[in-house]
Amino acid sequence: MTAFVTAPSPDELAPLFEPLTIRGLTIPNRVVMSPMTRSFCPDNIPGPDVAAYYRRRIEGGTGLLITEAIGTDHPASVGDTGLGEENLPLFQGQATVDAWAKVVEGVHALGGKIIPQLWHQGPMRMPDGKAPAFSPSGYYGDPATADISYIEQARIISAAPMPVPTDEEIADVVAGFGRAARDAVAAGFDGLALHGAHGYLIDSFLWEETNRRSAPWGGNAVERTRFAVEVVKACREAVGEDRPIIFRFSQWKQQNFRARLAETPAELEAILGPIADAGVDLFDASVRFFNTPAFPDHGDLSLAGWAKKLTSKLSGAVGGIGLIKGKYDTDNAISEASNNLGLVMRRFAAGEFDVISVGRAILQDPHWVRKARTGQPLPPFDPASVSILT
Template identity: 80%
Template sequence: MTSPSDTTLPLDLSPMFQPLTIRGLTLPNRFAMAPMTRSFCPDNLPGDDVAGYYQRRAEGGTGLIITEAIGTDHPAAVGDTGLGETNLPLFNGGDTVAAWARVADAVHARGGRIIPQLWHQGPMRMPDGVNPAFSPSGRYGDPSKAADYYVEKAKIISASPMPVPTDEEIADVVAGFGRAARDAVAAGFDGLALHGAHGYLIDAFLWAETNRRPAPWGGDAVARTRFAVEVVKACRAAIGEDRPLIFRFSQWKQQDFRARLANDPAELEAILGPISDAGVDLFDASVRYFNTPAFPEHGDLSLAGWAKKLTGKLTGAVGGIGIVKGMYDTVSASAEASNNLGLLLKRFEAGEFDIASVGRMILHDPHWVGKARSGEALPAFEPDSLTKLT
């Protein structure tokens, strides 16, 4: 049995290097670069350094690149996250489209595929004295439940005014997602991803703790999907029928790592079903460790596995692939590489998911996918990878 510190790869990963077609896009393999906020976009614009950063991942063999989250044009969409993350990108027509077109062109020049992830920070946005954070019911959540990493942020946000948006203001935010999706098409991206996880705005509408609204934007678990459904529909209309649309979701929230979007498979089906029907092609199930059973009382199937079983759609696994520690254990510490790809392969061949999204390890080494394929030793993770564009 391979130990966590054994970074050689004496296994045949060829099944994960088979192509996958999602609508009009064919991926050369099943490894994707997970979206990761990097804060390298002064004036909300990616430069040549960002283009080169993504281009190197295409050169390194990554089958699909999903960009860092890009904000919509809503005034409260992006700002300081409270974790030192500023210089965040957004889509707002004009210069933003031209800048991202250069990124897409750089990746395409190396034969890569790239799609942007759209987000609105919602209740997770730090107040800036101009635009308050935007949340369905004017709630951040319970700050006493915030993970250690977010304690100070939680105190600041929860103590700041957060007005309850009107139905019309919510509809405007939905329209903003549609405009951003059109910008993505204009920039030449190959598809679109939506950030519906981790306590950000789409997730805040799905989560009962932050959405206490009545109809039409709130209510029971199914009614709370209304915002996500309308965003998906707006984005599908903007990108057309040929480009794939990926939707990231999670149980955990930054406000509460122990939170559960769904308590059992039936509730998860009730939530994902309407979102699936609205036009999603692949559900990206974000967990801290990809092989964690989603509902232990119902077996060892992962969250990605349950999403696939319940919706019939393609799914993606993400969390801890190729590394021995979770994201919030490695922000300021090195971590050994882990040859857990055998377990990944086993679950992939069992049909639990269709792609595997790798975050920190591809961030650390642009050639990680190529090394995994050829059986080279995998690198350890070093935290300085988070502060530079390697």
């Protein structure tokens, strides 16, 4: 894997700043702000500070904003992240819709585009006495395989009771995604993103380690896609035909960083194919470093590249763009800056993906996109420097 190439000139970056139409949405450039949970929504509602946070990213040149993950109205949707469950946003009633509508209005006033990411923490939900974690088979995964960053969380969650949900309870969670999607439309969002990665609920149905059910919600790799398929269908019905749906997926899980959703391209096609057919427009392929070949025995193609090749849908790359390393690749949360956009452009020019998602770099510096576009020095990432005012 190439570690460094010469930083591209503004002219060489120009293709990254061409518009892209995703179903009925046209974005001005191909740089997307990746969804990042910040726990800055007291009482589950975003305030003026959150609205200003997103406006700054549009002012800084970002083409599309994907919000921090927003929970559905299911009681087990979100739990403690260490900063309190009450600080995580939800779509739950008119007050939450109205609050997000103000965020959207601020972004639209600047000519920006914004979509929410919906999630359900599933087996990753910390116990708090309000509701048990929700997993297809009542199973977190093996806590012994959790990354060191999550080992204590893994022990706590796996030791707590986690009942096996009924088929009817699962169907109600699917309906909850549909209700959240309708709330997103009511708030004026430009599309929808679904968190189907990292061991959260949708991903836990896809992964055979956590989904040990038989039909109708489990079985072989294709049968395990049913939950994701039904969620996408419910959301597509709610948002209509003009708004795009983006689906994030990953190989790795927080329960096991070495886990693989698919061992071969054929296995990945079996999983992504039904989800694509259900109504997804773009697959957001989450890896820790974007330049990593997904299946080395089958060539150098990235996970985003395989998603696009296998489904014929648009795809996006994410993981360590603008930084020297991917998230979680070392115990040190601080990451040096790296203008690795030369590597990005090599794969972009080869047609592997259509957008790039940038997380930590834009989290710290709302003007990162403009700096990258004009060849200015890019800053390192230090989480201690990130605040609600960033």
